Amino acid sequence: MNHKRHSLKINPRYGWIAALFFLMGLAMTPYGWVAAWWPGLGFVVDALFSAEWAHVAGHMGIFALLATAVLTLFPRLQKHPALFLTIFAFLALLQEGLQLVTFKHRPIVADDLFDLAVDMVAVTAVYLIVRYSQKKKRRTL
Numbered sequence: 001m002n003h004k005r006h007s008l009k010i011n012p013r014y015g016w017i018a019a020l021f022f023l024m025g026l027a028m029t030p031y032g033w034v035a036a037w038w039p040g041l042g043f044v045v046d047a048l049f050s051a052e053w054a055h056v057a058g059h060m061g062i063f064a065l066l067a068t069a070v071l072t073l074f075p076r077l078q079k080h081p082a083l084f085l086t087i088f089a090f091l092a093l094l095q096e097g098l099q100l101v102t103f104k105h106r107p108i109v110a111d112d113l114f115d116l117a118v119d120m121v122a123v124t125a126v127y128l129i130v131r132y133s134q135k136k137k138r139r140t141l
């Protein structure tokens with residue numbers, strides 16, 4: 001009897017896409033709401049993000065990481081800046097909206113608009129860095 005073994009081949013990119021969705025979930029999580037339900041996490045969130053500069057750095061870091069992951073997994077978006085920025089504007093609005101609905105319970109204020117601007121500055125910076133590095137890479141080849 002000669003049986004062929006069939007192995008399931010999964011594209012490794014799917015694992016990275018799953019990781020991207022996990023990262024998006026972390027980014028969209030309203031930590032103030034989670035902290036209200038889980039005091040241990042509340043202590044950590046307060047310790048890490050109570051200062052305004054830390055809050056800004058957190059927003060920039062999360063959205064820069066997301067933008068880098070998206071451009072790495074979907075390099076064609078480098079040629080479509082309007083689509084790329086629209087996707088991230090939606091994600092930034094979604095994140096702020098989730099915070100407003102889950103634990104802030106108030107209308108949007110200037111601080112929320114500032115957070116949106118910080119998110120988009122980080123995303124735009126990543127886009128420009130990636131585009132510049134790709135153009136420079138092509139010129140040296």
